[in-house]
Amino acid sequence: MTRSPVWHPFTQHALQPDATLIARGEGAWLETSDGRRILDGISSWWVVTHGHRHPRIVAAIKSQIDLLDQVIFAGFTHEPAERLAGELLQIAPGLSHVFYTDSGSTSVEVALKMALGYWRNIGHPRSRIVALEHGYHGDTIGTMSAGARGVFNAAYEPLLFDVSRLPFPHAGQEQATLDALEAACRTENPAALIVEPLILGAGGMLMYAPHVLAEMARICATHGVLLIADEVMTGWGRTGRMLACEHAQVVPDILCLAKGITGGSLPLAVTLCKASIFDAHHSADRARTFYHSSSYTANPVACAAALANIEIWKTEPVEQRLSAIAGMHQAGLERLSQLPGFSDARQLGTVAAIDVKVNNPGYLADIGPRLYAALIERDVLLRPLGNTIYVMPPYCVTVEDLDRVYSAIADAVQAFD
Ligand SMILES: *Cc1c(COP(=O)(O)O)cnc(C)c1O
Numbered sequence: 001m002t003r004s005p006v007w008h009p010f011t012q013h014a015l016q017p018d019a020t021l022i023a024r025g026e027g028a029w030l031e032t033s034d035g036r037r038i039l040d041g042i043s044s045w046w047v048v049t050h051g052h053r054h055p056r057i058v059a060a061i062k063s064q065i066d067l068l069d070q071v072i073f074a075g076f077t078h079e080p081a082e083r084l085a086g087e088l089l090q091i092a093p094g095l096s097h098v099f100y101t102d103s104g105s106t107s108v109e110v111a112l113k114m115a116l117g118y119w120r121n122i123g124h125p126r127s128r129i130v131a132l133e134h135g136y137h138g139d140t141i142g143t144m145s146a147g148a149r150g151v152f153n154a155a156y157e158p159l160l161f162d163v164s165r166l167p168f169p170h171a172g173q174e175q176a177t178l179d180a181l182e183a184a185c186r187t188e189n190p191a192a193l194i195v196e197p198l199i200l201g202a203g204g205m206l207m208y209a210p211h212v213l214a215e216m217a218r219i220c221a222t223h224g225v226l227l228i229a230d231e232v233m234t235g236w237g238r239t240g241r242m243l244a245c246e247h248a249q250v251v252p253d254i255l256c257l258a259k260g261i262t263g264g265s266l267p268l269a270v271t272l273c274k275a276s277i278f279d280a281h282h283s284a285d286r287a288r289t290f291y292h293s294s295s296y297t298a299n300p301v302a303c304a305a306a307l308a309n310i311e312i313w314k315t316e317p318v319e320q321r322l323s324a325i326a327g328m329h330q331a332g333l334e335r336l337s338q339l340p341g342f343s344d345a346r347q348l349g350t351v352a353a354i355d356v357k358v359n360n361p362g363y364l365a366d367i368g369p370r371l372y373a374a375l376i377e378r379d380v381l382l383r384p385l386g387n388t389i390y391v392m393p394p395y396c397v398t399v400e401d402l403d404r405v406y407s408a409i410a411d412a413v414q415a416f417d
Contacts, residue, residue, distance in 0.1 A: 016369070020376075025044075025052030025053055027051040027052060027053075027394065027396045028393055028397045028401055030052070030381065036379070038380070039379060039380045040381050041380055041381050041392070041393055042381060042382055042383055042392050043264060043392050046201065046233050046259050047260060048260075048263065048264030049260040049264055050309070050318070050394065050395055050396060052264075053265075054265075054308075057262070059308070060304045060308035061305050064305075070300065070301075071300065073100065073297040078298070078300050078303075080298075080303035080307060081100060081298040084303045084306050084307050092251075093251070094274070095273060096275040097277075099114070100268070101269045101297060102267050102296045102297070104232035104233075104259060105137070105138025105143045106138075107258050107271045108142070108146070108194070109138075109142045109292075110292055111192075111194070111230070112129065112228070113290070114277055114281075115228065115277075116191055117288075117290060118276070119191050121288045126190065126191035127191055128163075128184075128188050129145075130164045130181065130184050131146045131163045131164070131166070131194050132165070132168060132196070132200065133165050134203030134204065135147050135148055135194070135196060135200055135203060136196070136200065136201060136202035137194060137196075142161075145161045145163060147202075148203055164188055166181055167180060168203075168206060169209075174211075174215075178215050185219060185220070191225070191226060192225060195227070195228070195229060196230050196231075196233065197213050197230075197231060197239075197244035198239055198348060199348060201233040204386065205388055207348055207353075213244075213248040226253040226277075227253050228256065229244075229252035229254070231245065231255060235258075235260060236257070236259070236261065237395065238260070238350055239348050239349040240326055243255075253274050254273045255271070256270075256271055257269065258270075263305065263309035265309075266301060266302040267302060268306055318395060326347065326349055326350065329347045329391065332352065332405070333345040335406055336354055336406065336409060336410060339410060339414065340357075341356060341357050341413050341414065342356060342413070350392060350395065351390065354388070354389055355389075370416075371412060371413070375412050377412075378408040378412060380405050380408040391406075391409075
């Protein structure tokens, strides 16, 4: 067989085996063409919420494609985008406008541009961005700049802009984070603080308390610094609430949503903002226009899928599913915590994480790929972040499914030494 010409994301082709060919997806399961079934324990990179091919989303996609596939979104609009914007503003009360894009990274780029545009248009240009240590906001140049630096972006470092970094608010050390934010607000004239609310995903499923988020929002408001909530991962129920900001009763100035917005079926993203930010761009002066567009902005089929996703939230017992998963995670983590080799179990809503103790530091570099392989051998798809194993399943996952996941983790780690 000739090697595939496909260059896969985050994949070292010299070291990793050929990609597994997936032919079907259903609910929480992926299926290869030869009938092997693999449990999708990470919702296919955090996007699938209600399960693969939810009938309601599939039906919405099919009926929209027969009406309108795509239309330029400058000078034109369409019903799915108009209706979806209305629904989104009900989900995020306090925000007034919806800007459409097509990926989480782009929604964050738009958020940063909105923030800088706001300051420039009101006549007080500001450009400094404040961000959290270990944060992740995407893989474009701007979002990498706001995110943590490391091996993943070392080659691009010369192009990345400098940001002010707050220490991560580890339990018991929250005040240091808040003090650093306060100092940055007072002395650096920042345009915005960008945070992943309550869970830093790619940074290692690091969790912090809602009161810290509330306090960060208060400090920003006091100093007139814009708060950007990057809920690309935490949105759509992952933390047990529709939005993670709800846990802290925080209304950000700018909100980024993507991943689960279409239930994980099609690419779509939005950046929502407060009226003040829209108003700063609203002018007879063309120079104040918000100059941003993606070719597929507000694709009608993707918008129809997102409307179906919201309909599922309204008509199915989604909240019950979230709390059931939270309960199953607690039991699973308790089980693992009793075994040697695990530490730092943590959980919020449908996201569970635990660290694997590493005795031989030589293992550290490749423990992620080794765990991945050991789990996939057991037909469970998880993608450990270094020595952190996390489980983030679609909401249709069953007790039996999660039982299998936790048994596979216990097995795989114990087979290690
Ligand atoms: C995944 C993610 C992004 C980037 O989203 P893409 O759709 O992959 O571009 C941005 N922010 C957070 C918090 C994410 O988890």
